[in-house]
Amino acid sequence: MALARTKPKKIKPLLKTNCLSHGTVECHDLARARRFYEEVLGFEVVQTSDISLMLRRGKGTIIACVETKRKTAAGVYSHFGLDVDDRAAVDEAHKIVSGVRQEYGIKKIQRPVFQHGTYSFYIVDADDNWWEILENPKGGYNYVFDLKETAADWREQNQGRDRISKGKRQMTQRKKKKVA
Ligand SMILES: [Fe+2]
Secondary structure: OOOOOOOHHHOOOOOOOOOOOEEEEEEOOHHHHHHHHHHHOOOEEEEEEOOEEEEEOOOOOEEEEEEOOOOOOOOOOOEEEEEEOOHHHHHHHHHHHHHOOOOOOOOEEOOOEEEOOEEEEEEEOOOOOEEEEEEOOOOHHHHHHHOOOOOHHHOOHHHHHHHHHHHHHHHHHHHHHHHO
């Protein structure tokens, strides 16, 4: 499949938007979520209503967190990524988060792996939101927009695919064992 074009200058979009100001996550206990975001993930947090917070880390996108009653349905591809300096920092973060897993009701912590050109791991918090801790240059993924779109070397997608298919194989094997 051809790579997506990353030359937006030549395209005149229908909407004249200024920036991506925010994304959102859901939670089921605002106070618990705030503790996790501030004390573990390091967000600056402002409570914006009885049922909502805004989270900021750096000058980029802000995340609004809304307390809801229904079950959150985020998956791995609905995650937010928090950058750290290098691979060692990813490993260190993994160790730290693993040590406070019970205290913050963290549901899942995956092991760090190389995938799509970075080294990272995912956390599933008490509200089923997915967070990625990854190594990235300063400025995050902005460097991608400075590369030629045909230079695909920056991303080794197969690493991610390998991991996913391996996970699926393991799940299938577990199911078979249960049936047997
Ligand atoms: Fe990511």
